[in-house]
Amino acid sequence: MIIEKEFKSDIDSLDEIQDFISKAAADCGIPENIVLKLNICTDEIVSNIVKYSGAEEISLKFVSGDDGRSFCSICYIDNGKPFNPVTETKELDTSVPLEEREEGGMGVFIVKKMTKSVTYKRDGNCNIFTISI
Amino acid sequence: MELTGRIETSNAEEWKEKIIAGIPESGDYVLECSRLSYISSSGIRIIIKVYKELKKRGNKLIITNVSPAVMEVLDLTGVSEFVTFN
Numbered sequence: 001m002i003i004e005k006e007f008k009s010d011i012d013s014l015d016e017i018q019d020f021i022s023k024a025a026a027d028c029g030i031p032e033n034i035v036l037k038l039n040i041c042t043d044e045i046v047s048n049i050v051k052y053s054g055a056e057e058i059s060l061k062f063v064s065g066d067d068g069r070s071f072c073s074i075c076y077i078d079n080g081k082p083f084n085p086v087t088e089t090k091e092l093d094t095s096v097p098l099e100e101r102e103e104g105g106m107g108v109f110i111v112k113k114m115t116k117s118v119t120y121k122r123d124g125n126c127n128i129f130t131i132s133i
Numbered sequence: 134m135e136l137t138g139r140i141e142t143s144n145a146e147e148w149k150e151k152i153i154a155g156i157p158e159s160g161d162y163v164l165e166c167s168r169l170s171y172i173s174s175s176g177i178r179i180i181i182k183v184y185k186e187l188k189k190r191g192n193k194l195i196i197t198n199v200s201p202a203v204m205e206v207l208d209l210t211g212v213s214e215f216v217t218f219n
Contacts, residue, residue: 014143036171036202039139043173047142094211098181099188106174106210113209 001028003062009055009078017046020060021074028064030072034133037114038074041131044107045076045085053080053127073132083127084120085111137168140176149179153186162187163219167198177210184216193217 003024007013021042025035049055055078064072089108112118115131122128134155140148156162162183172180184194197219199207207213 011143014141018141033202039141040171040173040202040206043141043175047173047175092210094209094214096211098184098212098215101181103178106177110174110206110209114205 001062001064003027004059006057006059009050009053009058009080011047011050013058014043014046014050017042017058017060021062024062025064025072028062028072030064034072037133038072041111041114041133042074042076044111045129045131048085048107049076049078049080049127053078053083055080055127071132073130075128075130077126077128079126082122084122085129086118086120134163135165135168136172139170140172140179142173142175145175145179148176149182152179152183156183156186159192161193161195161217163195163197165197166200166203169200169203171200171202172206174206174210177206177212180207180212180216184212195219 005020007017018039021038022035025038046058049058057079059077061075061077085108090105092105092109111131115133117132119130120128134152152164180194187194195217199218204213207216
């Protein structure tokens with residue numbers, strides 16, 4: 001099953017985007033614990049796009065199926081400035097005491113840890129970031 | 134202080150004000166999480182900020198009744214190594 005939808009790149013779109021993810025996942029029979037992970041990853045990815053990319057639009061493409069192993073992937077497509085979260089974000093050193101931590105850098109780290117894979121490509125004037133879970 | 138629903142980018146500022154306003158004048162600070170369904174990095178930043186404030190004055194941040202989804206994020210970010218669970 002493939003479900004696609006476009007949204008404004010705006011912080012006010014976040015609730016609408018989360019509703020889209022939750023509904024698409026429910027329609028595909030995805031278990032609740034995986035839906036929560038998809039919601040968390042979506043919050044991290046979309047908030048980064050809205051805050052830093054300068055994009056006007058975000059398109060989401062939700063793909064779910066069964067190729068012998070159930071899978072679910074989401075592509076986040078934005079028309080903002082080029083940014084590769086796979087290579088341009090630092091690993092978080094979780095052994096550093098909290099009082100010595102700097103703000104930031106946790107969002108993409110959480111996404112990488114919660115998913116089976118993350119990929120990025122630049123296509124024309126669009127960033128395409130895909131997570132598989 | 135009871136945390137409920139979701140703590141994510143769209144409501145993090147609101148939660149930040151509430152959680153910081155709830156810090157007791159003295160003693161440890163308990164965050165009850167049985168009705169918290171998930172937390173993203175915007176919520177983790179609030180937890181770290183509050184932890185730092187309490188640590189400075191020699192008190193603990195105590196987190197209770199955490200769901201598996203919330204615990205996973207606390208574990209992934211290494212926060213669970215430093216806060217106290219009850």
